[in-house]
Amino acid sequence: MIQRSAGIAALMALVFTGGAWAQMDNGADVYDDRFYLQLQGGAIVSDSSDLDAGAAGYFALGKPIMSLLSLELEGGYASLGTPNTTDYERITGQVNAVLYLWGGPNAESMRGLRPYLLGGLNVHSIDFQDETATGTGFQLGGGFTYPLSRNLEFVSSVRYGVDSVGAEPPGIPRDEDFYTWTGTVGVRFKMGEFPPDSDGDGVPDHRDECPGTPAGVTVDRRGCPIDSDGDGVPDHRDRCPGTPEGAAVDSDGCPIDSDGDGVPDHRDQCPNTPEGVRVDQRGCPFADSDGDGVPDHMDRHPNTPAGVAVNEYGEPLDSDGDGVPDHLDECPNTPAGSAVLPSGCALVGDRRLARPGEPADADGFATERTQNFILKGVNFEFDSARLTPEARSILNDVAEVLMAYPDTDVDVEGHTDSVGPDAYNLALSERRANSVKRYLTQQGVPGERMTPVGYGETIPIDTNDTEEGRSNNRRVEFRVR
Known part of the structure; x- marks a missing residue:
């Protein structure tokens, strides 16, 4: 009987000691x-x-x-x-x-x-x-x-x-x-699973901060669905998974567009656009002053003439890369790297488009006087041979072109419209040709490479019946010899 009592006492001590040890165990909570x-x-x-x-x-x-x-x-x-x-x-x-x-x-x-x-x-x-x-x-x-x-x-x-x-x-x-x-x-x-994972996401319940995760959803170490863009909507419900940081989103994870213009609020610089108004990528009413299809805020050339083809920045196209846009370029296929006149033509190895009334080949290039190039923008004060400030600026660039072709000589041709006596116009054209040669010589171009010639009104390139036509006829040309 004494041994039996001792055994019962030992068992009771084991149970109570076990309870005390269990409470001290760091893992006793789970x-x-x-x-x-x-x-x-x-x-x-x-x-x-x-x-x-x-x-x-x-x-x-x-x-x-x-x-x-x-x-x-x-x-x-x-x-x-x-x-x-x-x-x-x-x-x-x-x-x-x-x-x-x-x-x-x-x-x-x-x-x-x-x-x-x-x-x-x-x-x-x-x-x-x-x-x-x-x-x-x-x-x-x-x-x-x-x-x-x-x-x-x-x-x-x-x-x-x-x-x-x-x-x-x-x-x-x-x-x-x-x-x-x-x-x-x-x-x-x-029997059963341990540690318990009620939603089967691979994170035990005692560490799972999101215990009701749907089956098959990828979770982080906390047991919460992954939210890659941090917008508060987990990936499995996010219809716009690439939302920028800080953007307000709706329940589908898509950026909010309060005014319904198609530009989300976080990018909308004009957030209260009236319904139905066409907007640009900033969310502002679309403005394109020159009508080239490029909104003003992106247009680097905001005054492009109507009908001129432009690139994504609103700049007129320059197909041959010579610095002269296609709509002003008389030589659209200039060889790469060539120095060109204001008309977009190189003095050597280039082909000029035919002007109205000139003979042209099947591609539209001139077949006569192909070595004649107009110095666009070289103008004179009224009824004189004195160069305008704009003309001097253009001739500075022309001088650089001439020096780029040191073996090329040119005739400097002066032309007028039909207003006034023929003899007067002839003399005026000669004075203007000499004025251009003199200025270019001052810029370092050898004078012997240039021969001034006056043609007066004898070689018009446009009608003399309109002001625009007469303006085109008053010109200076280079003819390569």
């Missing part, structure tokens, strides 16, 4: 509380002189109730031989307390050897010498577990047990105590 089934088998050896050794097996259903403490309901069977070959058979039903010494089965510690102490109280039925008796007893011991997978563990134990017989059938002494050592090995199968 631990592996799954039910488990356990099957063990091994050998049993008796300390009693009447018994020898035999086999034993246990089947248990257990559950952790704290991080370091589990309870088990266990059934056991043992069969021992005796010196006279009479079997001693023992069937037990037992309640065990299992106290882990370290490495409690918590969410962050799922691997490694875990030693434990074990204590249990049992009721038993003993068959011995063709008689059956019942009683109570206890076991104390220890062992270890080692995980083989997330749901399967190897388990081993050694136990010392005391069985007390509570009846006196023939052949079994009353109040006789039997002492046994049992060593077993086996497996423990854990």
Whole structure:
């Protein structure tokens, strides 16, 4: 009786000690509380002189109730031989307390050897010498577990047990105590999943800050759906996944467009545009002063003449890259790198488009006087040979072109309209040709390379019946010799 009381006291101490240890464990807030089934088998050896050794097996259903403490309901069977070959058979039903010494089965510690102490109280039925008796007893011991997978563990134990017989059938002494050592090995199968992950996103519930994530949605380490653009709408619901940082979005993750002009608020520089008004990419009413299709705020050449082809910046096209836009270029196919006159023509190796009334080939290039190039913008003060400031600026560039072709000589031709006497116009054209030569000489062009010639009104290139036509006829040309 004293031994039985000592066993009960030891079991109670084990349970209370286990509770204290579990509270100190850092992982006690989340631990592996799954039910488990356990099957063990091994050998049993008796300390009693009447018994020898035999086999034993246990089947248990257990559950952790704290991080370091589990309870088990266990059934056991043992069969021992005796010196006279009479079997001693023992069937037990037992309640065990299992106290882990370290490495409690918590969410962050799922691997490694875990030693434990074990204590249990049992009721038993003993068959011995063709008689059956019942009683109570206890076991104390220890062992270890080692995980083989997330749901399967190897388990081993050694136990010392005391069985007390509570009846006196023939052949079994009353109040006789039997002492046994049992060593077993086996497996423990854990039921369910651990750590728990209710939404199946791969993040355990104890760390999941977004526990209701839909199936298949990619999550971050917190268990929350990924939001790549940081707009507050997760990727799986975001219909506009590339939203710029800081842009206000709607429930679909798309930038808000308060005035409905097609330009989201974060880019809209005119946020209150009336409904139906056409806007540019800034969200402002579309303005294109020169009508070239490029809005004013992007137009680098805002006064392009009507009908002139332009690039995306509103600049007139310059197909041959000579610096003279196509609509002003009399030589649209100038060789790359050539120095050109204001008309866009190189002095050598170029082809000029035919002027109105001139003979032209199939491609529209002049077939006569092809070496004649108009010095556009070279004008004079009224009824004089004095160059205007604009003309001097243009001739500065012409001088550079002439020096780029040092082996080329030119005739400087002066022309007038038909207003006034023929002789007067002839003399005026000669004075103007000489004025151009004189200015170019001052800019460094050798004078012997230039021959001034006056033609008066004899070679018009336009009608003299209109002011525009007469203006075109008042000109200076280079003719390459």
